[in-house]
Ligand SMILES: Cc1cc2nc3c(=O)[nH]c(=O)nc-3n(C[C@H](O)[C@H](O)[C@H](O)COP(=O)(O)OP(=O)(O)OC[C@H]3O[C@@H](n4cnc5c(N)ncnc54)[C@H](O)[C@@H]3O)c2cc1C
């Protein structure tokens with residue numbers, strides 16, 4: 001859409017293997033960098049009606065000759081281009097390939113397959129500890145779930161152990177009584193917790209280093225969910241390959257976990273990340289690939305091939321990033337990159353200069369896990385900061401979890417779980433890099449209206 005509206009006189013072709021296009025709906029700019037929206041599948045005609053200069057070709061791209069500026073589609077078409085943007089996304093990085101008992105979840109088809117298999121399953125094993133696993137274990141009902149997590153706490157790609165511990169009760173069969181207790185703490189990672197009791201309603205220390213869920217033994221949550229932390233899948237055996245004891249039951253597949261335990265199940269969901277879709281159709285060209293397999297792009301979203309840009313999950317941002325931004329393969333970044341790539345392509349055609357967009361200044365993501373609103377900003381997990389940081393935490397059981405990452409007294413990241421209403425203020429504090437040393441003790445004081453404070 002960005003290209004089509006920048007160049008109403010140019011022909012814009014969208015080639016997609018999917019029968020529907022993904023459209024952004026209910027877009028809301030929450031703050032300078034935070035945006036919230038839904039992704040909906042719509043028929044391609046919607047795009048063509050809005051932008052008459054867009055033609056949608058529904059076929060997969062089979063091959064590309066970047067040096068000749070042409071590509072071929074599976075349905076036998078040859079398409080020439082002046083500028084090309086590759087947005088072929090990523091696919092699940094499965095534990096093992098070509099194993100009918102291992103499913104990945106990616107698109108409508110794979111979700112339908114998952115639902116079909118789930119409807120007759122008695123037990124499934126979920127492997128992985130990121131976005132998909134978090135969503136899945138919360139949603140699945142009517143089937144036993146064994147969740148094998150190789151870390152000490154759940155949700156390692158989004159949270160630290162503190163946030164994980166805050167979220168665990170949402171997975172418990174019986175929610176704890178609503179004895180909301182607000183605890184505040186300040187601690188540095190090298191020194192361990194260094195609590196204070198100066199102002200929260202109950203004050204006191206809140207440590208997150210070890211909890212009842214870090215035992216390494218399975219924990220039963222919600223009756224049907226068993227969480228096995230610090231262990232993951234080491235091998236798979238199908239029924240025929242394993243001596244099945246009649247007491248164990250004849251499951252179609254058995255998973256051996258790294259703790260030695262063997263778990264039988266109907267199928268395994270491998271929610272273990274993604275790999276960029278760069279193979280097959282891009283072979284024979286000279287694309288530089290990043291370590292994670294993505295197409296390397298510069299600050300113009302340009303790949304190493306002339307006139308070929310890339311955006312979204314397929315690319316790896318290889319420019320010198322802002323100190324507060326990192327790439328994560330998310331809708332938010334796919335939308336921002338696609339929009340910016342369109343602007344770069346237009347600017348290059350018009351030989352106009354273009355600067356890296358402001359949205360790449362600060363990492364910002366808003367989502368929902370376990371029915372809680374989750375906002376993550378900047379270096380939310382102190383990524384790349386080593387020991388050079390300090391954490392401030394406020395936690396009110398069942399209500400909110402707030403974590404701030406400070407470096408040299410300046411805020412560089414935050415995790416906000418629940419309706420904290422702090423996102424805009426914290427975003428500003430991160431962007432303006434104000435020295436917060438004098439305010440550190442009050443920053444998370446729940447009795448202070450922080451927005452007013454910094455007005
Ligand atoms: C189950 C699940 C839940 C998620 N939930 C969230 C969430 O809540 N929030 C969030 O921010 N992110 C979420 N994500 C991540 C998000 O979906 C991706 O980051 C985003 O879709 C990437 O967009 P993209 O356009 O780069 O790639 P995709 O959305 O994967 O689109 C790539 C398109 O390219 C097409 N394609 C591929 N190869 C070819 C070819 N050779 N020829 C023609 N077409 C081709 C595909 O058919 C597809 O339509 C989720 C991901 C999954 C799997």
Ligand SMILES: NC(=O)C1=CN([C@@H]2O[C@H](COP(=O)(O)OP(=O)(O)OC[C@H]3O[C@@H](n4cnc5c(N)ncnc54)[C@H](OP(=O)(O)O)[C@@H]3O)[C@@H](O)[C@H]2O)C=CC1
Pocket residue numbers: 095127128129130131132133135149150156157232233270271272273274328329330367368
């Ligand atoms: N609400 C949201 O924002 C959502 C976002 N998404 C996005 O969709 C994409 C796909 O999601 P997902 O597949 O969950 O990917 P993620 O990258 O989020 O998580 C993958 C998880 O699997 C772990 N892992 C990798 N290999 C193994 C292994 N061999 N054994 C055990 N664990 C392993 C990773 O650990 P480690 O990190 O240590 O490698 C990580 O915890 C991601 O980009 C994700 O951000 C998905 C759903 C919801």
